Amino acid sequence: MFEVFLTIVKRDLVLAMRRRSDVFTTLFFFVIVVSLFPLGIGPEMNTLRLIAPGVVWVAALLASMRQAMDTA
Numbered sequence: 208m209f210e211v212f213l214t215i216v217k218r219d220l221v222l223a224m225r226r227r228s229d230v231f232t233t234l235f236f237f238v239i240v241v242s243l244f245p246l247g248i249g250p251e252m253n254t255l256r257l258i259a260p261g262v263v264w265v266a267a268l269l270a271s272m273r274q275a276m277d278t279a
Contacts, residue, residue: 233270240266 223230244262245255 237266237270240269 241262244266248254248258
């Protein structure tokens, strides 16, 4: 089972590295989402500290969905 997972990850990485500009675009999208999210929430540090893990996960999922749509 783990070998199948590693094979899929390897295949996806090879496909991603063929078009490096798409990888950088996806990373740039991730950074923009994570950077702009606190502007909508406000400057309160405790709130930002509480929501930070969720924001990072949501931004990563949005970026990966964006990557998948670009390659489809």
